[in-house]
Amino acid sequence: MDDDDQLLDNRSVIECINEPNDHKAIKSLREWFIWSYLNVIFGLVILDLIGIGCSIRTNELKTKQNYAKASIWFSITLIVNCIATLSGLTFIGYLIIFKFHSI
Known part of the structure; x- marks a missing residue:
């Protein structure tokens, strides 16, 4: 059991055990690191830290070649950064x- 199974548990989704790992598809997933770090400068700190954490999780899953979970975390990171x-x-x-209103 992976450590994010409880966070992303969806009983209606059936995952294929023998999912092919397409290396091009995994490399096409972005972590959004730069966007997450820029949000720290311009955004709200709590949301930005969550975005950085999601970026790190996406990167970890990409290195483990777990495309299904990496694509979920990719989407979560994108939404949090937006x-x-x-x-x-x-x-x-x-x-x-x-x-300007106070002037």
Whole structure:
């Protein structure tokens, strides 16, 4: 049992035991490390740390050649980074509007 089975347990999904590991498909999955680190500068710290953790998990699963779980974590990382970026931009926009409104 892998350590993220409890987090990603979906009883309706049937995984094939003999899943072929397509090396090109695994390499095409991105970890979004740079985006996660840039979000730390511009975004909300808690969401950014979650994004970095998801990036690390995706990278670990890619090195283990586990395409099914790596693709799930790839999607989770993408969603977390999108939310973090939009939250950060909203917060910065709010600060700019607040600053000019007070002038």
